[in-house]
Amino acid sequence: MQNRYIKLLFIFLFTFFISIKSADAFSFRNMTLDFIQMSDTHITTDKEDTSYKALSSSSILLEDAIKQVNDIKGLDFVLFTGDLVDEAKNENFDRYYQLLTKLKYPSLNAFGNHDFYGMEKDEVLNIVKSYNPNYIFDKTYYAFSPKTDYRIIILDATMKDSSNGELSDEQLKFLDDELSKNQDKVVLIAMHHASLEPFIANDHSILNASKINEILVKYKNPIIVVSGHYHASKIRVIGNLTFVSTPAMVTYPMAFRHIKITNFKDRVKYEFYTIPTKLDDIKEQNRQSVISYSILEGGEKDKNYSYTFLKKHPKSQRYKRNKIKKITKQTKTTKREIKKLTKQKTDKQTKKEEKKLEKQKKKELKQEQKQLKKIQKDNKKLEKSKKIEKPKKPSKIKTWFSNLFKKNKATTPQEI
Numbered sequence: 001m002q003n004r005y006i007k008l009l010f011i012f013l014f015t016f017f018i019s020i021k022s023a024d025a026f027s028f029r030n031m032t033l034d035f036i037q038m039s040d041t042h043i044t045t046d047k048e049d050t051s052y053k054a055l056s057s058s059s060i061l062l063e064d065a066i067k068q069v070n071d072i073k074g075l076d077f078v079l080f081t082g083d084l085v086d087e088a089k090n091e092n093f094d095r096y097y098q099l100l101t102k103l104k105y106p107s108l109n110a111f112g113n114h115d116f117y118g119m120e121k122d123e124v125l126n127i128v129k130s131y132n133p134n135y136i137f138d139k140t141y142y143a144f145s146p147k148t149d150y151r152i153i154i155l156d157a158t159m160k161d162s163s164n165g166e167l168s169d170e171q172l173k174f175l176d177d178e179l180s181k182n183q184d185k186v187v188l189i190a191m192h193h194a195s196l197e198p199f200i201a202n203d204h205s206i207l208n209a210s211k212i213n214e215i216l217v218k219y220k221n222p223i224i225v226v227s228g229h230y231h232a233s234k235i236r237v238i239g240n241l242t243f244v245s246t247p248a249m250v251t252y253p254m255a256f257r258h259i260k261i262t263n264f265k266d267r268v269k270y271e272f273y274t275i276p277t278k279l280d281d282i283k284e285q286n287r288q289s290v291i292s293y294s295i296l297e298g299g300e301k302d303k304n305y306s307y308t309f310l311k312k313h314p315k316s317q318r319y320k321r322n323k324i325k326k327i328t329k330q331t332k333t334t335k336r337e338i339k340k341l342t343k344q345k346t347d348k349q350t351k352k353e354e355k356k357l358e359k360q361k362k363k364e365l366k367q368e369q370k371q372l373k374k375i376q377k378d379n380k381k382l383e384k385s386k387k388i389e390k391p392k393k394p395s396k397i398k399t400w401f402s403n404l405f406k407k408n409k410a411t412t413p414q415e416i
Helices: 002-025 055-070 090-100 121-131 169-181 209-217 280-289 293-297 317-331 335-386 396-407
Strands: 032-038 077-081 107-110 142-144 150-154 162-165 186-190 223-227 234-238 241-245 255-263 267-276 305-310
Touching: 032 055, 032 186, 055 090, 055 280, 077 223, 090 121, 107 150, 150 169, 169 186, 169 209, 186 255, 223 255, 234 305
Parallel strands: 032 077, 077 107, 150 186, 186 223, 223 241
Antiparallel strands: 032 255, 142 150, 234 241, 255 267, 267 305
C-alpha cells in the first residue's frame, strides 16, 4: 500500500511541475515591450550653464529621473539615445556610470556626437563596455531581440567634430539586411540623430537622411524610430512608420519617455507617456533662458499619445473598416453606399453558390435514379432465372390432329 501511495504522489508532483512550466511558456508580457527612452543627459563635472543647457544641474536631473524610473514597475530596460556626457572625458563617464548604479533596470545606449568630442570611438567603446556588462557588442551600432516578436536596431550616425550626422554605407546595408530578415516582427530603431527632423536645423541634420528613409519605406511591418539630439518632443506617424523625437534631460522641458508597445495578432498598440523632472525650480529657470521653448515642449499629442496600427490581417474587422474609409476617400462615395455594394456582392455570391449547389443536387438525384432503375432491372432478371420453367401446353391445332390420328388408327391397312 505504501508503494502505491508513493507512486501516486510522484505522479501528482510530476504533472504539477509540467503544468507550471507550460504556463510559463506563454505570457502576455512577451507581447509587450515596456521601456524608457532617455536622451541628452550631457553629464559634466566642470561646466557651467548655457542659455540652452542646465549643465551644472546635469547630475541632479539624472538622479531625479532614475528615482522616477525605479518607481515604475515591470520595465524591460532603459534606452539612452546619445549625448550621455557633454564631453568625452574619463571623469564625465565615471560620473555618468556612478549615477547609473542606482538604476534597478538594465540599460543600453546609442551614441551621440558629444560622446566622441575629445576621444576616438574605440576608446569610448572600451569605457562603455568596462562599465556596462549589458554592452556585449564590438561596434557602436548593433541589433538584438529582447523578445521573440521584436527586433531592436541601434545605429550610429555621428561624424567627427560635427553635430551633423551621416550613416555609412556599411550601416545602410546593415539596416537594410536587418529589416529584410525581420519583416514578421515589430522593429525598434534607435539613434541619436533623427532621419525625420522635428524641426529644420541645418547644423543638426543627417546628411543622407533620404537614403535611410528610402530603406524604411521599403518595408510594411510596424517600425518605430526613436531619437534625441534636437532636445525637442515630436511624434509623427506615416503609415507603418512612427518617428519619435524625445526631449533632453538638460534642456526644457527636462523630460524622458515611457514607451509601451503591445504586439497583437492583427494590430500593434503604441503608448507614449512623457515624464518631466520633479525639479521645478531648475526647469523654470531654464525655460526662461531658452528661446522658443514651446517648440521643444511640443503639443499634447507629442507628449502623451496612444494609437493602434492595424496589420493587414484578413480577419480583422478594424482593417476592413479602414479599407472602407480609404475607398471613400478615393471614390468620394458614402459609407452606406459602399456597405450596400459589399452586401450586394455578397448576396450575388451566395445566390450563385446556391444555384451551383442545386444543380449538383439535381445531377446527383438523376444519377441515383438511374442506378436504382438498373438495380431493379438486374433484380428482375435474377428472379426470372431463379424460377422453375413450367412445361409448355400443346396448342389446340396439335391436340386436334393427335385426337384425329387416334380415332383413325383402327382402320389402318395393317389392321384389316
